[in-house]
Amino acid sequence: MTAGRVTVCAGFVLLVAVLIYLDQGSLLFVVFAAALLHELGHYIPLKLLGGRVARLELTGGGLNMVTSQPLGYGKEILTVLAGPVTSLGFALLFSLWDGMMEEQMPLAGMCLSHGVFNLLPVRELDGGRALELALNAAGCKHTRTVLSVTTAVMVFILAALCGYLAWKTRNLSLALAMIYILTRR
Amino acid sequence: MEEQKRPDSVDGTKNQAAFVRLLVSLVILGAALILRAFYPDQTRDFLQKAVAGGMDYTAILGDVGDGLRAFVLGVPHPDEHKEAEVAGEEEQAIGFEQGQTFDPENEPPPDGVYGQGGFDPPILWADARLLLSQFDGEDDTLPLPFGMQKPDKVDYTVYELPFETVTPADGVLTSSFGYRIHPIYGDWRFHYGIDIANKTGTPIVAFADGTVAATGKSDGYGNYLIIEHSDGYVSLYAHCKTVDVKAGQEVTRGQEVAAVGSTGLTTGPHLHFELRRGDAFLNPAPYVDV
Numbered sequence: 001m002t003a004g005r006v007t008v009c010a011g012f013v014l015l016v017a018v019l020i021y022l023d024q025g026s027l028l029f030v031v032f033a034a035a036l037l038h039e040l041g042h043y044i045p046l047k048l049l050g051g052r053v054a055r056l057e058l059t060g061g062g063l064n065m066v067t068s069q070p071l072g073y074g075k076e077i078l079t080v081l082a083g084p085v086t087s088l089g090f091a092l093l094f095s096l097w098d099g100m101m102e103e104q105m106p107l108a109g110m111c112l113s114h115g116v117f118n119l120l121p122v123r124e125l126d127g128g129r130a131l132e133l134a135l136n137a138a139g140c141k142h143t144r145t146v147l148s149v150t151t152a153v154m155v156f157i158l159a160a161l162c163g164y165l166a167w168k169t170r171n172l173s174l175a176l177a178m179i180y181i182l183t184r185r
Numbered sequence: 186m187e188e189q190k191r192p193d194s195v196d197g198t199k200n201q202a203a204f205v206r207l208l209v210s211l212v213i214l215g216a217a218l219i220l221r222a223f224y225p226d227q228t229r230d231f232l233q234k235a236v237a238g239g240m241d242y243t244a245i246l247g248d249v250g251d252g253l254r255a256f257v258l259g260v261p262h263p264d265e266h267k268e269a270e271v272a273g274e275e276e277q278a279i280g281f282e283q284g285q286t287f288d289p290e291n292e293p294p295p296d297g298v299y300g301q302g303g304f305d306p307p308i309l310w311a312d313a314r315l316l317l318s319q320f321d322g323e324d325d326t327l328p329l330p331f332g333m334q335k336p337d338k339v340d341y342t343v344y345e346l347p348f349e350t351v352t353p354a355d356g357v358l359t360s361s362f363g364y365r366i367h368p369i370y371g372d373w374r375f376h377y378g379i380d381i382a383n384k385t386g387t388p389i390v391a392f393a394d395g396t397v398a399a400t401g402k403s404d405g406y407g408n409y410l411i412i413e414h415s416d417g418y419v420s421l422y423a424h425c426k427t428v429d430v431k432a433g434q435e436v437t438r439g440q441e442v443a444a445v446g447s448t449g450l451t452t453g454p455h456l457h458f459e460l461r462r463g464d465a466f467l468n469p470a471p472y473v474d475v
Contacts, residue, residue, distance in 0.1 A: 010203070013210035017217040027243050095254040102358075109249030 005055050012058040026103045034087065034110040038118070039065060041086025046071075046079045073137035080130045087115030120158075121150040244341075244470065248363060339375070340465035347416050350393045351439045352473040354456045356383030362468040369450060377466045378421070378459035381475050385426055385454040387445040391436040392420040392460070392472075400428045406457070407449025410442060416462075420469075423457040424449050 019028050042065055043053065054068035070076065094100065094108035101107075119127040128147055135143040339362075360380035367374045395414040402408050406423035410430065413419050426446025436442055447454040460469040 008207065010206035010210040013207065013214050017210070017214040020214075020217050020221060030243060030246060091250070091253055092257065095250045096257060103243075105248075105250035105254075106243045106246040107250070108253055109246035112249055112253050113246070 005053065007055055007057045009057060009059040026106065030103055030106045030110045033107055034090075034114045037090050037111065038083045038087045038114055041089075042079055042083040045082040049075045049079060051075075051079065073133050077130050077133045077137075080126050080133065084115040084118040084126050087111045087118065091115060120154050121147070122154045123147050123151045244361070244468065247361065251361075251365070338465045339377070340462065340467055342467075343471045344462065344467070346393070346418065346472065348393045348414055348418075349438055350472050351390060352475060353392050353420070353422060353458050354381050354383060354387055354389045354445055356381040356387065356445070356456070356475060358470070358475045359455060362466075362470060369452070378423075378457050379469050379473070379475075380455045380457050381473075382453060382455040383445050385444070385446050387454075387456075388441045389422050389425060389443040389445060389456055391438055391440045391442050392458075393418070393438045395420075395436060397430045397432050397434045397436060397442070399432050400430065403449065405450045407446065407451070408443070409449075412436060412442070419461045421457075421459040421461075423459075424451050424455060426454075 016028075019031060046053065046065075046067065049071055051071050052068050053065050055066040057064035057066060067079075071079065088111070091108045091111035094104040094111060097104070118125050121131045122128045123132070128151060131150065132143055132147055135146060140146070358379060359382040360376055362376060362379055365374070365376050391412055393412075393414045395412040398411045398413045398419070400408075400410040406421075408425040408428050409421060409423040410425070410428045411419060411421045422443055424446055425443040425448065428443045430436060430442045445454050445456050458469050458473070460467045460472065
């Protein structure tokens with residue numbers, strides 16, 4: 001469903017439903033605060049560098065900003081990497097600044113996980129996008145192949161890890177999250 | 186972040202399918218909200234157990250945050266402060282078999298001060314192992330890096346308690362359940378309870394109905410009392426300024442039983458609160474509101 005420049009996907013609504021259901025207090029706040037800070041990390045440099053947000057998508061995988069008019073490789077890599085860097089910065093801030101708020105440690109953990117996860121060289125994630133841009137900028141002719149390989153390798157490692165954890169902990173949540181991420185597009 | 190892929194006019198059937206999907210999801214969201222509003226405990230417990238195995242994600246994320254903080258600030262070498270031995274005969278006097286419960290060394294004072302020194306990566310591994318071992322049922326085989334104590338039996342499951350409870354004291358949560366740097370000894374130790382800091386004299390009330398199993402004074406815990414509840418649940422309140430009840434006395438939920446103090450091994454006034462189920466230490470955090 002689209003309202004103005006904001007698109008809400010079914011997956012987003014489902015994600016909110018699941019989180020509301022599982023929430024033991026502040027989980028919903030922590031997840032969305034971390035996602036919001038991450039996107040602001042993209043948005044502010046994008047604006048500063050003269051980019052424009054064509055659409056904001058609320059998907060099951062989180063918030064997605066769709067940009068119009070390419071900025072050029074250098075600036076685009078900057079705005080792509082600014083998201084995870086912002087997440088890591090806020091992770092440090094929340095973990096080190098005492099007495100900010102009650103949820104600061106969970107928030108620090110979420111920002112750290114979010115930032116690190118987004119740096120993985122997977123096509124859908126910031127790390128993969130930055131790699132793609134960098135390879136294209138360097139004139140590489142096999143960008144698609146390279147990304148397919150890194151994506152496949154990372155997904156295989158993550159799937160193996162999730163499977164192991166699910167088996168070890170009898171906890172299906174990570175495995176379910178993995179299946180969900182793999183099938184969301 | 187991605188470049189614009191789709192044209193602005195999406196083809197009709199696709200749009201319709203997306204709309205139906207969204208509608209279904211909205212219905213599910215509505216159902217989640219309604220179920221949560223009217224049957225909060227049953228529905229959440231069911232799903233939590235089915236999907237998450239009773240894991241508290243906020244607590245796990247909090248542990249990640251704590252780990253980051255320890256990593257950045259650096260922590261002292263775990264072997265540095267071994268000499269301190271304060272534990273005494275209190276263990277027997279209190280009448281519980283599990284001596285380590287009452288080992289004052291494991292009881293950190295409130296402010297979670299992190300020491301200076303080099304970072305010790307094995308702690309992250311040990312924490313992860315400990316979490317995994319919860320589900321293995323093979324606690325005894327848990328390998329820990331040298332220099333670290335193996336904790337007594339801990340259980341991260343969030344149970345639905347068979348009795349009504351109240352938060353034992355108002356205040357600020359200053360130390361959580363789990364491995365942490367001991368502010369006095371400076372090494373990694375398992376913290377078997379939570380610390381709620383507040384002014385000296387703040388009332389401490391009984392967590393739930395029960396019988397006072399013991400009251401006493403120890404080097405580590407200061408003035409403490411232990412209340413036995415039904416179904417094998419036991420709660421402990423430590424560092425009290427005064428204890429106002431006697432062993433054997435029946436107490437009701439919310440009854441004032443003691444006052445916050447800083448007796449024993451502390452750096453400031455706080456309540457150290459432990460909750461046990463049988464011989465396992467539970468994380469009290471889900472059952473209190475601070």
